[in-house]
Amino acid sequence: MRLEPDVILANRLADAAGEVIRPYFRQLTSVEAKPDRSPVTAADTAAEEVMRRILKQDRPADGVIGEELGFERLGAGRIWVLDPIDGTRAFIAGRPIFGTLIALVVDGQPVLGVIDQPISGERWIGQIGSWPSTTLNGRRVQVRPCRALAEAHLATTSPMLFSRSGHAAFARIARASRDTILGGDCHNYAMLASGQLDLVMEEGLKVHDWAALVPVVAGAGGVMTDWRGQPLRLGAMGAVLAAGDARVHAEALERI
Known part of the structure; x- marks a missing residue:
């Protein structure tokens, strides 16, 4: 499966989300609670909105599932799954261990994933079906052996x-x-x-x-x-x- 154009797009999505999120970091003035009592901030919503705008322009036939703004075209063979701030509690507390999550799911299977930490500037990108493929800021990374x-x-x-x-x-x-x-x-x-x-x-x-x-x-x-x-x-x-x-x-x- 040729994913290079999707990797380029995923990087653009992460860049755009990071530009939105960074000004809010340690500058939040309000936090709301969702029906499940989990927190949500203006940064969560704004970051998802900017990613959805890019997808609407570049991949209008693809589906989208987002944590904050719901889903579109769930019957599509290709679906982008977005979590603008995974770890909102850490974000609210000013701890830079949250991340923006971006996935491409093809026929039900995640095939491309991004974990982006917009404060530290660290970005992990991985692909299914190609090992080793995961990179951290362009450098290959891999798990370590552990016997038990x-x-x-x-x-x-x-x-x-x-x-x-x-x-x-x-x-x-x-x-x-x-x-x-x-x-x-x-x-x-x-x-x-x-x-x-x-x-x-x-x-x-x-x-x-x-x-x-x-x-x-x-x-x-x-x-x-x-x-x-x-x-x-x-x-x-x-x-x-x-x-x-x-x-x-x-x-x-x-x-x-």
Whole structure:
């Protein structure tokens, strides 16, 4: 699959979103709550709007799923999935570990993903079906080997986001791992792709939370599935497990 034109477009989307987001960073004057009680800011909405304008001009036949502004043309074979600020709580707190997530989904499968951190200027881009393909600012990155869960550095955004049964599964894995890092949102998956973490486990994610992460992790040589070990496609439940080493992924699945 030839994705070079889409990579160019994804970079333009990330550039445009970053230009909108940066002036708001540590300058927010108000925060609103969505119906699910999660926070949203003017930066979230404005960044998604600018990306949608570009897509409307350059890819008018493609579908769009966005966290803030809903969906268009869900029946299209190509769908762009946008999360203008993944980690809005971190953004509100002035912590530069949030990210803009951009994914291209073709026939239900994420094939291109971008994690962009507009404050640090770090951008990870990954593609499915080509390894190694994930880059950080144009330089190839890859996961690190990890022989066993007992040696793994595990990360999750917050244990409070798990269901009761999900939290029990997470606790089993956390007790068996070397240590646990909390916080990070999409940044955890970028660090896994760069060889800094070994395992990320989360529950309750929506498609805009995980679609861009799958190609970044896979393109760096990692594995990312749902908790049953199945590939993540449109319609998948939001319980995800990402690992740099397939041996750790398999061991964690057993404990789930």
